[in-house]
Amino acid sequence: MPALLEVRKLNRRYFTGYKWFKRQYKWALKDISFSLETGQTLAIVGEAGSGKTTLARVLAGAETRTDGTILYRDTPLEKQDSKQRCRLIRMIFQDPSTSLNPRLTIGELLREPLVFNTDLNQSQSNKIIEDNLRKVGLLKEHADFYPHMLSLGQKQRVAIARALMLEPEVIIADEALADLDLSIRSQIVNLLLKLQQQLSISFIVVSQDLNIVRHISDHLIVMRHGEIVEQGPTEQLMLNPQHEYTERLVKQKLPDGKNQQIVKSTASNTSNH
Numbered sequence: 001m002p003a004l005l006e007v008r009k010l011n012r013r014y015f016t017g018y019k020w021f022k023r024q025y026k027w028a029l030k031d032i033s034f035s036l037e038t039g040q041t042l043a044i045v046g047e048a049g050s051g052k053t054t055l056a057r058v059l060a061g062a063e064t065r066t067d068g069t070i071l072y073r074d075t076p077l078e079k080q081d082s083k084q085r086c087r088l089i090r091m092i093f094q095d096p097s098t099s100l101n102p103r104l105t106i107g108e109l110l111r112e113p114l115v116f117n118t119d120l121n122q123s124q125s126n127k128i129i130e131d132n133l134r135k136v137g138l139l140k141e142h143a144d145f146y147p148h149m150l151s152l153g154q155k156q157r158v159a160i161a162r163a164l165m166l167e168p169e170v171i172i173a174d175e176a177l178a179d180l181d182l183s184i185r186s187q188i189v190n191l192l193l194k195l196q197q198q199l200s201i202s203f204i205v206v207s208q209d210l211n212i213v214r215h216i217s218d219h220l221i222v223m224r225h226g227e228i229v230e231q232g233p234t235e236q237l238m239l240n241p242q243h244e245y246t247e248r249l250v251k252q253k254l255p256d257g258k259n260q261q262i263v264k265s266t267a268s269n270t271s272n273h
């Protein structure tokens with residue numbers, strides 16, 4: 001069975017200007033290869049500037065790649081039509097306060113992806129909006145609210161509902177939990193795990209927070225200067241890092257990590273994290 005997503009030798013460079021009349025480039029991604037299975041969570045970690053966001057954006061189609069291949073079930077992603085591709089991979093951003101248009105109600109924000117990508121009528125769309133608000137723990141009445149009327153945690157739930165609207169197979173969360181306080185963050189982690197169990201969604205989670213990463217991910221990619229320095233099962237990488245950089249990262253961000261059990265949580269056992 002082919003992987004849901006397989007990424008082979010992905011590169012992204014940015015033009016940075018001229019030096020002695022020669023074009024100069026910055027390589028944000030160098031020969032990135034990995035695969036993602038259905039219902040699994042892949043976490044991408046690394047210091048600032050290591051290429052995590054660029055990778056997330058290239059995968060989501062928000063950024064072009066310089067070269068390399070992305071296969072969706074053995075077929076190049078670009079062979080999917082653009083609507084199909086939009087449905088396949090959705091993205092959630094760090095700050096819902098800026099990613100949600102303040103002039104639109106929650107209902108209008110959730111309706112947008114349906115309007116652009118489906119032929120559903122008003123009442124069919126209303127039903128999907130209501131269903132997805134419920135799935136993320138909000139009420140159907142929230143459809144009439146504006147973003148500023150919601151807490152940060154509720155806004156991030158709306159962002160998740162918006163990502164769910166087209167029934168994607170992959171959701172990419174770029175530091176989507178970073179701005180939330182600890183208890184709200186636990187609730188959102190729990191929600192993501194519950195959605196994954198119910199809907200078999202695969203997640204790609206970009207995070208600097210190794211505490212979150214170890215609870216949420218099955219596989220881990222460690223990036224540095226645009227390259228993958230190490231990848232493998234999360235537990236294995238955190239308990240027995242092979243690369244000096246991974247070891248340093250684990251020691252730095254998870255000082256007592258090696259003494260703690262590192263397993264992906266299920267929705268039912270995360271309530272006290």
Ligand SMILES: Nc1ncnc2c1ncn2[C@@H]1O[C@H](COP(=O)(O)OP(=O)(O)OP(=O)(O)O)[C@@H](O)[C@H]1O
Pocket residue numbers: 014015026027028046047048049050051052053054055
């Ligand atoms: N549009 C661009 N033009 C030129 N360079 C860019 C551009 N976008 C990103 N870069 C560079 O590519 C590298 C990777 O950036 P990226 O934002 O992907 O890193 P990151 O790991 O997500 O960092 P952070 O954790 O700070 O978000 C950085 O050196 C950055 O300066």
